[in-house]
Amino acid sequence: MNIFKSKLLWLAPIVAILIFVIFSIAFYPAFNPKPKDIPMAIVNQDKGTDIQGKNINIGKHLEDKLMDSNSDAVKWVQVDSEADIKKGMKDQKYYGAAIIEKDFSKHALSKTQNVVMDAKKQEMKDKVQSGEVPAEQAKKMQEKMTESGSDQKITTQKASFKTMVNDGGGTQISQMASQILEGMGDNVNQQITKQSLSILQKQDVDVKASDVQSLTHPVNVSSEKINKISSHQAGGNGPFLMFMPVWMGSILISVLLFFAFRTSNNIAIHHRMIASLGQIAMTIVTAFVGAFAYIYFMEVVLGFDFNNTNTTATFVALAIMGFVGLILGTMTWLGLKSIPIFFLLMFFSMQLVTLPKQMLPDFYQKYIVGWNPFAHYANSLREILYLHEGIQLDTTMWMFIGFMIFGAASTVIAAAIRKHSTKRTEVPS
Numbered sequence: 001m002n003i004f005k006s007k008l009l010w011l012a013p014i015v016a017i018l019i020f021v022i023f024s025i026a027f028y029p030a031f032n033p034k035p036k037d038i039p040m041a042i043v044n045q046d047k048g049t050d051i052q053g054k055n056i057n058i059g060k061h062l063e064d065k066l067m068d069s070n071s072d073a074v075k076w077v078q079v080d081s082e083a084d085i086k087k088g089m090k091d092q093k094y095y096g097a098a099i100i101e102k103d104f105s106k107h108a109l110s111k112t113q114n115v116v117m118d119a120k121k122q123e124m125k126d127k128v129q130s131g132e133v134p135a136e137q138a139k140k141m142q143e144k145m146t147e148s149g150s151d152q153k154i155t156t157q158k159a160s161f162k163t164m165v166n167d168g169g170g171t172q173i174s175q176m177a178s179q180i181l182e183g184m185g186d187n188v189n190q191q192i193t194k195q196s197l198s199i200l201q202k203q204d205v206d207v208k209a210s211d212v213q214s215l216t217h218p219v220n221v222s223s224e225k226i227n228k229i230s231s232h233q234a235g236g237n238g239p240f241l242m243f244m245p246v247w248m249g250s251i252l253i254s255v256l257l258f259f260a261f262r263t264s265n266n267i268a269i270h271h272r273m274i275a276s277l278g279q280i281a282m283t284i285v286t287a288f289v290g291a292f293a294y295i296y297f298m299e300v301v302l303g304f305d306f307n308n309t310n311t312t313a314t315f316v317a318l319a320i321m322g323f324v325g326l327i328l329g330t331m332t333w334l335g336l337k338s339i340p341i342f343f344l345l346m347f348f349s350m351q352l353v354t355l356p357k358q359m360l361p362d363f364y365q366k367y368i369v370g371w372n373p374f375a376h377y378a379n380s381l382r383e384i385l386y387l388h389e390g391i392q393l394d395t396t397m398w399m400f401i402g403f404m405i406f407g408a409a410s411t412v413i414a415a416a417i418r419k420h421s422t423k424r425t426e427v428p429s
Helices: 007-026 058-067 082-090 104-108 110-130 135-148 171-202 209-216 244-262 269-300 309-354 362-367 373-386 395-417
Strands: 038-044 049-051 054-056 074-078 096-100 159-166 219-226
Touching: 007 309, 038 058, 038 082, 038 171, 049 110, 058 074, 058 096, 058 104, 058 171, 082 096, 082 159, 096 171, 104 110, 104 159, 110 171, 110 209, 159 171, 171 209, 171 219, 244 269, 244 309, 269 309, 269 395, 309 373, 309 395, 373 395
Parallel strands: 038 074, 038 096, 159 219
Antiparallel strands: 049 054, 096 159
16 A cells, blocks of 8 residues: 555644644743732831921832832732731732831931931031020020920931742742842832932931941841741642642543443443442542552652641542542543543643743633632642641532542443443453
């Protein structure tokens, strides 16, 4: 036969194009990931301060500027307290935060106020000594200042600007939050320095060399990591690393249970019902044995630092039960030809597990993440690994329960109503 007459020969380039296009689409979210609407919190407790009869509130100015910013990458949210921020970070509502203390303006401009006050006192002293201002008049002016309290020495103190990063919220997004907040700290120091110099210039005050350092660094910027990732926790990539083994293991378990039923040669309906119940029971046993062996191997042999080993293993076991329910329940009706569907689902979901939601294209955020089982699995596993959460009866768990019910119902119903050949089905070699 002439090979050039073979349909398979001409089909090869067509298949190659389709495969490459399909996999390109699958990895599309990672081509040019751009952050959008990363939720960042700000707590402004600044009460402001009075300088030369004018009220200045640097914290309010900074807060208004952030809230009115048109950045697509960051979405600033006003929060009442630091405690609310920590709770929000645990719930993955915020990935970073800026906290402005109640005396921020007062402390930030304290050195400037002292420099102005000292300069005015020295100016008055020079005028008295030169006779420009009579001593009696100077005395009355001093008494009025004492009564009003305007001559009291202000304690020079650096303002406090605290930043917080949700380290366990996601590797890429927490790094971005760190860069944003670090830049904010530098910018705040620069803006207040500029404002201080403007005040001194208007008051025609010369600055001593010894005062320059305090005037140019009026804010102490401190940073804190919340839900900190330890050195043996895969750099925050645990959900991604624990996605492929669990999903591939679930596919293999499903195939083995599928052929265990098919090769058992059960003809009588009560035998088929017992076999289907055996499939369900073995799914539970296999899921828990496999999950605990997997997690303890990672911990003891590979050195992964789990916050709660048993909770993680139990969650993985429930995930395996759910995934096997989905796969086996589908195979019960469609057979082995359904397996490619699950591999395609895996490839199309890889980036959803790798990238945080805020870095995915709009289409994925609106139409894919909400229903994708792997996105829910990765998010819940992240909460357990890095946010110190336990197993909750949330959307993810209800999804697993739904898959389990679908798998159990499919195997039992198929065993009851589907015709089975008396010929023994052999496992393909």
